[in-house]
Amino acid sequence: MRRRAAAVLAWVWRYVVAGAVLRVSRRRTIHRERELPASTRAETGTAALLFAAALAGLAFVAIYAFDDANTQLLGLSIAVSLALVAAALILAAARVVPQETLEEPRPDFSVDGPKSADIERFSAHQQEEVEAAALTLREGTDGVTRRGLLGAAGAAAGIGLGAAALVPLASLGPAVGGRLAASPWKDGVALVEENGIAVKAEDLEVGSFLTAFAKGADKEQLATSLAVVRVAPDELELPADRADWAPEGILAFSKICTHAQCAVSLFRYPLFAERSPGPALVCPCHYSTFNVLDGGERIFGPAVRPLPQLPLRIEDGVLVAAGPLSGAVGASWGRVREEG
Ligand code: FES
Structure with a gap:
């Protein structure tokens, strides 16, 4: 009888601890500071860099086609194109997209307790992270006023660099076949x-x-x-x-x-x-x-x-x-x- 009472008490204790852990984990707050640059000059600069990257990529194609594949100029044009894309991304990261500072307490996995409580606490933490990521995606373009221009510039840069990447495939030429033999x-x-x-x-x-x-x-x-x-x-x-x-x-x-x-x-x-x-x-x-x-x-x-x-x-x-x-x-x- 005494053994059965002890088992019931242990069962109740496990649920009390699990509930406490879950409550503590749900109460965790994420300290968040957000700043919207809203700089049209930075947006214009980013778009200009992306358009310039597109032109450099297309210059690669033109050099390949008309300048007897001058390797120095080919290397220079693709390097300039990639450098311009990198500059555009740095500028956009610093001056166009929202700037956020998040301070999140590290989950405390050292709490002893029933296994099920650990799992519940971890699930709650994961759920919070998913919601935070979804929010970040939704708010990623907050404060950006010239989205159309930036989208067009990004597409142009993608086309220019994509063309530069694909055009050299023409150098593969026809199969050698039996000519070597x-x-x-x-x-x-x-x-x-x-x-x-x-x-x-x-x-x-x-x-x-x-x-x-x-x-x-x-x-x-x-x-x-x-x-x-x-x-x-x-x-x-x-x-x-x-x-x-x-x-x-x-x-x-x-x-x-x-x-x-x-x-x-x-x-x-x-x-x-x-x-x-x-x-x-x-x-x-x-x-x-x-x-x-x-x-x-x-x-x-x-x-x-x-x-x-x-x-x-x-x-x-x-x-x-x-x-x-x-x-x-x-x-x-x-x-x-x-x-x-
Ligand atoms: S090509 Fe290498 S030894 Fe002749």
């Missing part, structure tokens, strides 16, 4: 120098380097340029399936580096082989180095694939392709790496 090299295509004259085997001395192209091909095509070198035939260490690819020690490789597509334009041909590394093609960009003796394998640098080699033969004294390149030309990305 296209190659003019096949059996019988003659090698020519830049002036179109056929490359004669006798013009190449041991240790020399020459840039050659596919006869009749577009020189802009990635695969057309070759680095042609000559070594002593007894130095060659080509794989068995390439044994006849280098007549009289003349070798041809794609001139496009397999790292990042710089032109491989240096040929190292040591004259004192005992103390020097062997003959190699070197890319001047990041010094990827390719051993010409074993078919263009990479021996140094960031490239991960060998230089594609072109099989050669000599017909009537001039160099001619004896087949296609041994691999995909160009940097080792995407399909090039898989197929290389």
Whole structure:
């Protein structure tokens, strides 16, 4: 009996404490001071800054379209546009929208009591915060007299900046498609120098380097340029399936580096082989180095694939392709790496 009375008393005590906590939390007051700037000059200034930001954004579009995408001017125009928007927002925050100072007592969660009381008190606090936020939104434009002008200026700035953000998408251009993989090299295509004259085997001395192209091909095509070198035939260490690819020690490789597509334009041909590394093609960009003796394998640098080699033969004294390149030309990305 005594135990039951104690349980009833504890139950009543919990409700008394919960009620007290709820009452205290509802009685919390928020001290609020409000000031309406009502400055038409500040509103006009904000609108002017936003319109200027719109013009700077549109200037970006015009520079992109008509000034060959001058990158300095593009950067300047977008920076000016963003700076003007920032200035407009700072001015609006300081001189246009209502200024409020709120002092809210921090909720006291340290009160011991029943769990349900804590929850109720917290719910009441949340409800107050929601109502305060709704009030802030409703009163956010109090004192602003030129709402139409500011709205139009904000929309103009949004359009200007939006256009500046979208226009560069045009630079993505058409898909590359199979152009990277296209190659003019096949059996019988003659090698020519830049002036179109056929490359004669006798013009190449041991240790020399020459840039050659596919006869009749577009020189802009990635695969057309070759680095042609000559070594002593007894130095060659080509794989068995390439044994006849280098007549009289003349070798041809794609001139496009397999790292990042710089032109491989240096040929190292040591004259004192005992103390020097062997003959190699070197890319001047990041010094990827390719051993010409074993078919263009990479021996140094960031490239991960060998230089594609072109099989050669000599017909009537001039160099001619004896087949296609041994691999995909160009940097080792995407399909090039898989197929290389
Ligand atoms: S592009 Fe040749 S080493 Fe980087």
